[in-house]
């Protein structure tokens with residue numbers, strides 16, 4: 001299933017992320033891709049907000065993994081940008097990727113082999129305030145999320 005969304009502002013991205021957050025479940029994995037500054041962290045911030053996480057979500061680039069336990073579900077936020085060369089390091093990412101909460105991976109393409117049954121979100125920069133979000137998945141477990149999202153975005 002595929003769904004395209006044009007975001008014309010950070011607020012549109014917030015609406016998208018909040019709509020997705022309402023449909024998340026234990027074991028959901030979101031692989032985010034798109035150029036530097038596309039909006040992966042911005043999207044994740046609002047996803048966390050929608051999940052009831054009040055802590056400020058910041059980029060985990062230098063930490064690789066940040067965990068948030070105070071929302072409806074645990075949120076594991078991974079940034080794989082600098083992970084390529086450390087891919088053989090045993091840092092237990094598999095555990096959080098197939099874990100008891102929701103896992104969001106910025107630059108998921110860099111650790112594609114580790115990412116288990118993801119919802120893929122590709123963000124393309126159109127201009128300074130406009131982003132195209134292409135949401136797709138090959139896995140049935142996201143069907144109701146996708147269907148609900150279609151409805152809420154067209155409402």
Ligand SMILES: Nc1ncnc2c1ncn2[C@@H]1O[C@H](COP(=O)(O)OP(=O)(O)OP(=O)(O)O)[C@@H](O)[C@H]1O
Nearest residue numbers: 007008009010013036037038039040041042129131
């Ligand atoms: N429609 C939009 N949606 C999201 N962000 C937008 C939009 N328009 C402008 N922006 C701006 O784009 C920037 C996105 O930065 P962000 O850190 O989220 O990108 P990123 O994809 O995580 O980058 P990196 O690859 O460096 O981690 C922010 O400064 C944000 O304000």
Ligand SMILES: [Mg+2]
Nearest residue numbers: 040041059106
């Ligand atoms: Mg980022």
